[in-house]
Amino acid sequence: MRNMNDILKLFKIAAKEAVEAADPTAIQFGEVTSVSPLKILVEQKKELTMAQLVLTRNVRNHEIEMTVEHTTEIGNGPDAHTHEYKGKKKFLVHNALKEGDSVMLVKMQGGQKYIVWDKDVVV
Numbered sequence: 482m483r484n485m486n487d488i489l490k491l492f493k494i495a496a497k498e499a500v501e502a503a504d505p506t507a508i509q510f511g512e513v514t515s516v517s518p519l520k521i522l523v524e525q526k527k528e529l530t531m532a533q534l535v536l537t538r539n540v541r542n543h544e545i546e547m548t549v550e551h552t553t554e555i556g557n558g559p560d561a562h563t564h565e566y567k568g569k570k571k572f573l574v575h576n577a578l579k580e581g582d583s584v585m586l587v588k589m590q591g592g593q594k595y596i597v598w599d600k601d602v603v604v
Contacts, residue, residue: 538576
C-alpha cells in the first residue's frame with residue numbers, strides 16, 4: 482500500500498506542475514503608476530506597459546447613447562421658459578484611468594497580456 486501512496490503523490494505533483502507550467506488565467510490587483518505612457522504596478526512587483534494591457538470600457542472614456550425624456554426649467558425672470566428634452570442623446574462617460582487608481586486585472590493564459598477589468602477596487 483505504501484507504493485500506491487507514493488505513486489498518487491507523484492501524480493499530484495506532476496499535475497500541479499503541469500497546471501503551473503500552462504500559466505492559467507488569474508485575477509491580480511495593481512495600481513496605475515503612470516497614465517502617459519500607461520504603466521500599472523501589479524502586486525507591488527511587476528510593472529506592465531500598454532503593450533501588455535487590454536482595456537475594457539470600465540477603465541477608459543467612452544460614449545454611450547441614452548434615451549432621455551424630461552422638461553428643463555431655465556431662470557425666474559422675463560426670459561424664464563421650459564422645454565422638452567427627449568430622444569436618444571450621446572453622453573461621454575469619464576472612466577479613464579488616473580495615476581493612483583487601484584485596478585483589477587485578469588492575467589490571460591500564458592501571462593503575456595492582462596485585461597484591465599475594473600478600477601477603484603478595494604482589496
